[in-house]
Structures are given as structure tokens and as C-alpha cells.
Amino acid sequence: MHKKPKKYSVFSLIKNSLTYHENWQPAWRSPEPKKEYDAIIVGGGGHGLTTAYYLAKNHGITNIAIIEKGWIGGGNTGRNTTIIRSNYLWDQSAALYDHALKLWEGMSQELNYNVMFSQRGVMNVAHTLHDVRELKRRWHANRLNNIDCEWLNTHQVKKFCPIINTSPNIRYPVLGATLQRRAGTARHDAVAWGYARGADAMGVDIIQNCEVTDIKISNGNVTGIETTKGSINTKKLGIVTAGHSSVMAKMAGMRLPLESRPLQALVSEPVKPIIDTVVMSNTIHAYVSQSDKGELVIGAGTDGYTSYTQRGGFNIVEDTIAAVVELFPLFSRMKMLRHWGGIVDICPDASPIVSKTHINGLYFNCGWGTGGFKATPGSGWVFAHTIANDEPHIINAPFTINRFSSGELVDEHGAAAVAH
């Protein structure tokens, strides 16, 4: 068995400073893969790491490997705008994301790793009567689902976020907003690292720089994988590879209802605190928050085509910046410091797939689109349950692949349908 990692605390910091930080332990090991595991998780992003963590913690399955082709947390986990909220419209989604939000609330303590989850609130701004109607619908649904949500009128919006432009004379004036105070942001890398440390401590092998090249299937059962570090056997294989889900599905002879698209984001140069919440606007496509470092963190929209290049059209960025300047004219002289792209796999109903497949022992967790980060702990929790029991958890039961045949979609972007 593995030694329990030494606890992080202000005392351990002081103690270690006396030995000039010579005695810190690695946060996780770098083992070579074994010949066989009880379960293998492909993909060392947030969702993969939490899956392994909860398989070990909740289901006692510790003989697990996480296979990561690059470095853990290097995909969308390390590229997103870190917005965490659970104010979804449909009951099924609300249950999924609020379960995750509850896990976020105790995460730093549970992991003994400060993920800096900061509940500074998320405001979803309405600019048209259609927005108002849809956001109010969501507000009431959230309330009755016991998810904290408030409606702010324009005056209250201004009070809560004084730098937002609430002039009635702008092209799309602010007509109101929903506010979820429990929502907020977190330090994205820390989530991956914290769960990696936690999973490692329970015996999970995290194998980086190892790429899966094939999935071995015999008589409809998964038997293992081929990797760049050799063949590994397992009877339970969980695929959590976000943008590359279809690439993995192809190895199993499957297709998924996914399109992988570029999604871009950027940060400004760091400045002293100027915006103390997260502001999201679907209508004009702007998502802004400020990191603890002081950078404005801004998310853009997806490009409308498949691409695995982690690069989108710059016109999308220009549109996003214009929207940000429209809502926050004072940011006009701020400067874009760093821009990047990721690959998001999008389902037709903008809801994820956390599901068994027709192949025994093969499970997929994908289709989180542009919003998977917030679900990280919840996604792993229910996916671990699905893998351990070969049955979905009640929370992810609505998110099977079968819903695309039956028609029981959870259409989250329907709620943002265009106006009449």
C-alpha cells in the first residue's frame, strides 16, 4: 500500500521552510504501467482524474490506471475560463451540476489541496425580452429545484457589478440578470493536481506521456488497450477524452453524436481588483471574470466547424472582445496578454454523455461541450458509479447514449432558442 501523503498546511509550510523545502514529497508518483488493472481510465483531465479518485474512494476499486497521452490537466481542464455554476434549466442538468457544485464546496478540504474555489457569484445577463423570459424561467426552475438563484433588475445589476454598462441607450441594454451566489470560479490546474494527488494516495497509477493506440475487444467485451507503453489488460475501460472522444470511439468501432470544435479564450494583463464576480451574456457572447492574479479571464464562442487544431478563427475573438467592451467600456484600454484554444466535443442537445455502451466494460464520458469544467467532481462521481456497478447513477441515468434513439434529449440550448 501507499503511504498517506503528508498533509499540507501553514504549519507544514513553515516546517519545510526550515529545511529549505528539501523534503516535500511528490504530489503523485510516475509509475510504469502494470500488465493489468481492474479498471483503466483513458484521459488524465479533470473528469478522468475524478473518475479514478471516486472509483477508489467510493467503490474501493484502487487497482486503476489513468492513461494520459500528454500531461495531466493539459486539455480543457487547463484551458477553460473556470466558471462554476449549477443554474441549469432542466431538472436532469440541475441535478447533475448541483451535485458537482456541492462537491466543489468541500473540495479543498477533502483533497487537502487549495483549489481556490471562490464563490463570487455568476450573473447571467438578459438583453432582450426573450432573454428575460428565458432567464426568469430558469430562475424559477432553479428556485424550485432548491438551487440558489436570484433575479436582479437593471438597478440591482448595477449595484452588484458597478462597472457594467447599464445605460438604456446601448445597442443591447441590460434588462436584468440572474445571479447564483454559490457559483464562482476555481483554480483549474489545482483541481487536476489535487485530484491526482488524492487518487495517487489511494494507489491509482497516473501514467503520463502514454497514448492509447487501440482498444481490445473480444466477443463484445473489453479486454484491454494497446498503448505507446505496451499492452495493458482490463475489463473495465472508461474513456474521458473530451475533444478526442470520437477518435477513441473509432477504436471501438463506434460513432458518437459529437462534433469537436475549437473554443477560444484569453486573458488580459493583470490589474488590481476591478470586477468581483463572473458576468456571462449569451446574447452578445461575453464571459468575463477576474482571476486572483488579476487577469481578466474572457471566454469566446465556438467556431462552427470540426477542428482538432486547438485554434479557431480570430474573428470570433474580435467579436468577443467587442462584446466585452460593449458591456464594460472601461476595459477598452486593457490589453490581451495571452490567447489560446481548446477542442470541445459538443452533443446535439448540449448535454453530456455519461454512459455505458453496447460493448461490455466500455464506458464513455464525453460531450460536455463548452461547460464541462464546472461538472468535474460530479462527472467523476457518477461515472465512477457507472463503471463500478455497470449501471448509471440516478443522476446520470438521463445522460445515456440511448437518449439519441428514444428522443429523450436534455436540450439545454433549446432554452436559448432565438426570438420570434
Add this chain to the structure above:
Amino acid sequence: MTKKISFTFDGKKYFGNENNTLAEALIDNGVFLIGRSFKYHRPRGIISAGSEEPNAIVQLESGNVTEPNVRATEVFLYEGLSARSQNNWPSVNFDLGSINDLLSPFFPAGFYYKTFMWPPKFWEKYEYFIRRAAGLGKSPNEDDPDKYEHFHYHCDVLVIGSGISGLYAAELAAKANLKVLLVEQYNSLGGEINSYASQNLQNNKSGKKENYETKLFNEINLKLEKFENVKIIKHTSVFAYMHNNYLLACQKINSKDIRQIIWKIRAQKVVLATGSIERPLIFHNNDRPGIMLANSARKYANRNLNLGKNIIVFTNNDYAYQAAIDFKLLNTATKVLVVDIRNSSKGDLVEQARGLGINILFNHVISNTSGRKKINSVSIHKINENTNSIIDRYGKVSCDLLCVSGGWSPTVHLFTQSRGKLIYRESDATFIPHKSFQNEISIGACNGTFELDKILEETYLKMSKLLSSFNKKIQKSDYNKIEKTFYDKMKHLWIIPSNINFNKTKMFVDYQNDVTAKDIKLALKEGYKSIEHVKRYTTTGMATDQGKTSNINALGIISELSKIPIHDLGTTTFRLPYTPVSFGALAGRHVKEFFDVERTTPMHNWHLDNGAKFEDVGQWKRAWYYPQNGENMFEAVNREVKATRDGIGILDASTLGKIDIKGQDANEFLNRVYTNSWSKLKIGKCRYGIMLGDDGMVIDDGVTSRLAENHYIMTTTTGNAASVMSKLEDWLQTEWPELKVYLTSVTEQFGTISINGPFAKNLMIKLFPNVDFSNENFSHMSFKNADIDNVKCRVMRISFTGEMCYEINVPSSYAKSLWEKCIELGNEYNITPYGTEAMHVLRAEKGFIIVGQETDGSVTPIDLDMSWIVSKKKYDFVGKRALSRKDTARNDRKQLVGILTKDPNYVLEEGAQLVNKISKLPMEMIGHVTSSYYSPNLGRSIALALVKEGLKKKDQTVYAPMPDKTIEVKISNPVFIDPENERVEG
């Protein structure tokens, strides 16, 4: 003579010269302490002379033109310039935050991941202080008064960088008669030539080489000016290299009208001549003010600045000797000492330095420095032959400037942005371009070619090849009579040995973010082994300079500590932008009134003149209601609704999408895209249709009229007009190319006036006296052409209010005058313009749906209780198959019903959720209110809702739990007025 310009720094007034950067002026005034570092608040000065500057960043100006984090090395002096240091309190000289420096043993890399977790839920309290401590400058807090512009440019050859290689490349391309754009990030051409000895050296014998380069530069420059096919833009930083040679550059104009311009350049060929950046050396206390990159100091010396009298140059290569030589020749300093890591060097420059009497210490390193706010001395140690450990103390040597050089890093940022691949060159520890992905070449220092003769040769060879693709041949310019300089090998030493325990050292790798070599060691020790993990854990390379000086050193340190060769580590991604770009510039003109297109109807001005309030519907501005005599919205809407049912209401419906459909298969086409049957629709008749996606969900609705045998006009909802048109085109062009059908969007060709109410016919007769409006000859759901003053109109008798209604489609240019005529002639029937709000009330009274309001992408026509419109006979239509899917065919889905509140005066909120019974949270919801209004005709509120199994629940009581109280409601028929449809007949 240069003119003196006054400026202030931290409130103190100074004078500088024209064409000086702020950094130059500060140095010249003896100001070396410019700012404080991010984490430890250590005093910092100017390190470089360019866009790689990590330390000397200031808050420029104040008020609405303030700009945070401006590099003092990039901003040019102007009269009255005002700058302030950042990240210190109360002042840069005495900064309380510098206590962090003393506490730094407790703040190793990533310390914040290990603490601030107790007590639980306290993070936000800690965070409050952390956030205030972090950040650098201050965001403006007023609107930007300046304007920005975007500019598109196409050229044959784009040359980036105007050093010798770039200039020569531009000249060669210009001679080949191609359209050339030369972009320079600074305000003068020449690149490194600007660091070369200037006029002062011309008469000096030893300055021959510098003279040659300056002469060469002047020569090419002069030639370039004569070419009309060359455009040169300065002060312009190319910050992104995207697909297909699409590059973006930001030009700083700072004129009264335009502050900055984004150039969007599409080039046939790109020539990267972006130069290189000098590297610092990593030694203990290498960050004090007065420690500078050697070549930057040389540049400053050549601009006759007061750098220091006692200068030490610390180097691992020959190039830095040029700085020492210049200091001597220019009489910058009285004492110049070179400390060289290497055992020896036979390089020409070393010989020259020796000849000038410059003292050189080989096999020595600087192991420490002192001087809190400005360097005053260094400790020098002798190292062993293998250069990996200290063997002897040389002593403490005083100085007032320390120049360092760790070699040069080619500026490959744009090359890698173009997706080219790099290769690692061991000899001078550089990443150089290896495999191109796009149509581009790298020449000169950015290609790892540092020596003048080789640069000229390489430029010629690569340009010849590039130009041959344009079928152009070029002559070599006669610049090659160059005295070759021999440079001896450099020696790489990523961590300078010190007599101090490594774990106690402060060897700064990333100056701004305060990342030290021992932080990198800690990261590796803790398992953060990937270069990306090290970067993210320590934050190295993530400051406002994005690691221009630090990335390669961080990589070298990782390699040295982990014993993994650099070429197995890879690099982090060189992300755009190369230098930060203002949001204002990126947004360009797309702000304020130009943020988004505003679409207005032909009658828009009439609505404006008559006090209408507007609603945004997609890009359209639609009249929402017309308050009169101080009415509030409620009163105005009630008046409009009542007037429509009592007299005549007139609506501007011009925004509805209109698609002209022609062709012999048009009827078959409609049968495929709508759920109902169109086969029997007679000419002159209209029919309502619902359009589905192939997933069975409603995407649009509207009335289509048959104008002639093979000619129809389809109307769509306002918001879906474009997407419906696209979808129909898609079906026709890709799925059913055999159908002879032609579509034209005519939305903006017609204005649409909808005349509703019991007296609608009276008005129509007055408007069109020649048309027979009798019910027999012009029945509901039929169509007629009609002329008014020789203007051809199309009149459809269709109704979205349940009243007798005529919709007149009139060519847009006549729409406003026809509207005015309607108002004038309708006066006797109390004609009342009504807006979208009254329209909503009127249609809701009749239970008519609005796509996008009653539907949300999850609703079928069956759910809307409109199975009558879904043909059972047609073998197929778009969406048909999906309706019989297991879940879609359920009969307990959410269905459209009417809702009547128990309290008739209470108007439910749209979006309110409905429940069967009140319980503790969470409550099980059975549906939601889609539309809700006060109906003045019924004298009570009405609503529509989608409710689970709603059709079975008629007359049942359900509840809408609102935040303040629970509303009791009854489920009803969704048709509240005139269920027999009598009014529509008049």
C-alpha cells in the same frame, strides 16, 4: 539639436530628449528603480531596451486615458507624459509589500495550494487580501475616449522586422516588382543596428565594422524609399500568425482621431526577420536595478545615456564583448571589467577588447550582488574547468552597472504560431525554425543566423527561392564585401554556481512573477515534471512579457535539474499575441452604435415620430408599444388591444421573413418541409404551416400563399428568417437537387402592414376601391394582388389576432406612405397602431403560439395540441419519423394548455413554474408558463403553459410557487376568445 521634453515619473518632474523612450529618459536622469516585483515586491529597474522588458512597467497617464502595465522601454516621450510605478505602497522607494521578500522562505512556488484551507469556507477572506496584493497596474475606470480602426491589407511579400535581414529581403522583393509590406515594431528601422555605435564612432579606427553596418543600413534604407511598391509601417507589432498567411498587427498611431489600428494582412509569402532576444544569466540576486542585458546597455550607451562609470559585463559568449568595447570607445565608463564563464576565447571581439585594455576574467562568475535599490557591487568567484562549481573567491568588486549576456534566443514566436516546427541547436542552446507549415521563410537572427556575412548570404539565397515562385529572378546586391568576424563558442551554464546553498539563493528566472531557480527545483521535486506543469505551478513565463527572456532559461534549468536533454522536454506553446494588444484595438469600430447591425422597418421613422418604445428582436428594432399622454406600458397595451378588437388595429409586420418560392416542384417541396399537405392548395389561397427539424421538434411556423401555379410566398418568424432560408437552401441544393425549386429571400423588399379588427374591411375598401372584399370573393385564408396609386401590393387575408385581418405587402419604398395613408383613412374607425406587446396579447387571447416562446426546441406539434396539422397520409416529411420515437410518441409529454389564475387580476410571470402540489424544496415541477398577459377584452389575466399531461388536466387546479407567494391557477383551454372563430369572418 534634440529638444528637451518634460515628463513626470511618480509625480517628480524630469526632462528628456525627443525620440527617447521613457526608459532611456529615466536612465539618463539616473532613475534606476522603476517598479516592484509581483510577489516579493523587490526593487526592479530596466533590464532591456524592447518589448521583452519584464520589469520596467508603469501606469501611463491617469483618468480616462490611463493605461496599466506599459513597458517603459516601448513608450516614447511626449511633452507632459506622466507615468507612475506600479505594485507598491506607499511608494516605490519604500514599499511595505517588500516584507514579502523577507518572508519569502515561507512563500515557495505553489505555497497557496498548500494553505489557506483552514478554517473551511474561509478562502474568500484570504482571497480578498491575495487579490489586492496581486495585480499590477490599475484598470481604467472611465470610458475610453479614443477610437480604433481595422485595416485590411493584401500583399505579395510581408517582411516582419527591419533589421539588416528584413531590410535586405524587402529590397530584393521590391526589385522584383512585388507588392511588399515591411513592418517594424519600433519607431525606427534597423533593428539591432540601433544598438550599434552611432556617429560618435565614425572617426574611430576600431569602429570600422560598426561603420560598415550603419552604412549598409543607410544604403538599403535609401534604396527602399525609392520603391513605390514598398509600404513601410513602423511602431507596428505583428502579434499573430494565423492560417493561410493571415497575420495581425497592431499599429500605434496615437493621433487625435485614431489611437491604434489593427492591420489584417493576407500575404502570399511571409518573411520572418524578427531578430532575437538576449538572455539573462541565472545567478544569486540577479534582479537588482542596474542589472541590464548587455546589448540593451550597449544600445543605451550608443544613445549617449548616463549608464554608469563603473561597468561590469558578465557573459558566456563573445557577442557581449561588443558592449564592453563600445563602453570603452564611447567613454561611457571609466572602468570596464568583463567576467567570462568560459575558460578562454579566441574570438576577434575578445582580442579587440583586450587591445583596448579591458580587463577580462575568464573562468569566473558573479556569484552574488549587493545594493538594495541599485547595484553597488558584485561578488566574483573562480570556477573549475568544468564550470560547474566554485573553487576560489576572487572578491567583491564595486560597480554601478552590471551587464549580463547568456546568449541569444531567436524570436521564433511567429514561426511557431504559423505551426512551423522547431529544432534544438545544442551549440548555442537555441530553438531554431526547422520545418515550415505555411508559406514563410525565417532569415537572420530569428533563424539562428547571427553573423552579418551569413545573414546577407542566407537572405539572398532564401529570397531567390521565394521569389522564383513568383517567376522572378533577382540580382544579388553588392553588400558582401564584409570583413568576417570570428566568434568563439559560447558556454552554456543554466545555473551559475554560487558559494551559497542553492536552496537559499534567489536566482530569478522570471523577474516579473518572481520565479527563482529553486522554485523550479521544488516543482520538479513535487512531481510537476512536464514543462507545462512547471510553468503553471511556478507561473514562470506567464507574466506580461510572456517569458520572452525567461522561457529558455526555465527550460535549461529543468533540463539540468532533471537530467533530461532539452530536446526531449519540448517547449511550452508560444501563444499569441506576441505583444499585448488593447481590447479597444481588437474591437475596432464594432463598439457602441456599430456593435451590431440595427435593422429597421420602412416605417421605423413613423414609429419614432409617434413615440413608440422599441423591442430588440434579433437584430430588428420592433415597435413594442406606443404610449400616449403619459400612459404607462400597461395602459398603452390595453388601449391598443381593445382598439384592435373594437375598431382597427394596425401593426408593422415587416420584420416577418418572406421567402419567394418558384419552380415546377414548389408544391412538392412544401409537402416535404411542412407537416401538413399542400397538394390541394388552390391559386390565390393561403395556408398555415409548421416546420420541424428532422428530430421532430418545431422550428418555425408561418403562412404560405400560392400566388400562381408554380409561385408561392412563404412567411417565417422574424427571428428564424435567415436560418429557415438556409435550411431550405440546404435541402434543395444538397438533398433534393432533383427538385426544380428556386428560393429568394424578399424580407426587405416588402413592408408588411397588418390591418386587424371588425372594421378592417371598411378600411380596405377605402384603400383599394377596385378590389372586391366580399367574403365570398375574398375569404379568410386567401390572397389577392391589389394596386394602389399604381403600386402593386399583395394582400393576404390571414389573421394572427383572430380578428378579420388583411396583411398588405407593399414594396418597401412605399410602405411608409401606405402606412400613413392607412392611419389617415382609418381615423374614422379609431385606427390604432399597436406594437409587439399588444400583438402578443391579441394572439394569446386566441391561443396562437409563438415559435421560440411556446416552443424551445423540445416541443412537437402534437405537444402543442396541433395534431390536426400533422399529415397522417404523407409517407414522409421532414420530422415525421422522429415523432414516432419512443420518447417523442409518449402521450404524457408536456402539452400546451391555457392557464387562468384564481385571482383574475394577477398576471403570472412568464417563465413561472407550475407544480401539482406545494411541498418542501425541491418541488416537482410539471411545466412552465410560456406566455402571460392581462387581457383587457376579458377583463382578466390569461396565460399559456406547457404542462405535463396538460391535455388531461383541463379544469384542474395547479400552483405557481412564486418567491413571495403561491399562485393558485386552473388549467383551461388555450383559446380564450372566440373559440368558434366567428370574428375572423367579420
Add this chain to the structure above:
Amino acid sequence: MFLINCPYCGERDQAEFSCGGEAHITRPKNPPELTDDQWADYLFMRKNIKGIQFERWNHSNGCRRWFNVVRNTSTDEIIKVYNIGESPPNINGNNPSTPSGEPIIGSGNISTTFEKK
């Protein structure tokens, strides 16, 4: 923004076009005879290829014509443009050699910046 060579208008910025997804998915002629699974297969299931992909594009802000494009989705290189109705051309694909197309060692982004010696 990459360039697309519209067969009707010539080379234009990608921003002028909209992508219609995977090409050569024909709407079934006999929907009523299909199972729910078969209908879902037509409607939703996609190859979503990393590498050479055949897809439909529309010059939506130009001539509004649809056409097919062969594009390498791992580089955004356009290999061929051809008309609707034509059968897919035979492309000797340089599909990524490993599934991800990236080298084994180093960071996830290594292929974009750096080639191992």
C-alpha cells in the same frame, strides 16, 4: 481564419462560410421503415474525424451555394473542393500516424512547436 476556395466565387475567408458538417450522409428514403436506432444513426451519429474529413460547406455570406470540402481537421488544411452530388474523391490521406497525431514525448502541445531531433 483559413481560406476556402468557393467553386463559384474563388478564395474567401472562412468567416464568410458556414459548415454543414459531415458530407455524404444521405437522408434515408424510407424513414417509416427505420428503427429508432437507425434514425438516430442518420440524425446524430457522426464520424467526427481527426484527419481527412469530407464535409459540407455553404458560402452563406456570399453566393449561398453549398459544396463539399476535403479538409484535414488536425491541421485545417483544405485538400480539395468538389461539387454536391459528386462522389467523394480518393484522397491519399496523410492521416496522423498515432491517433492523436502528436509525438509520444513531451507536452500535449509539442507537435505544434517542436520536433524531436
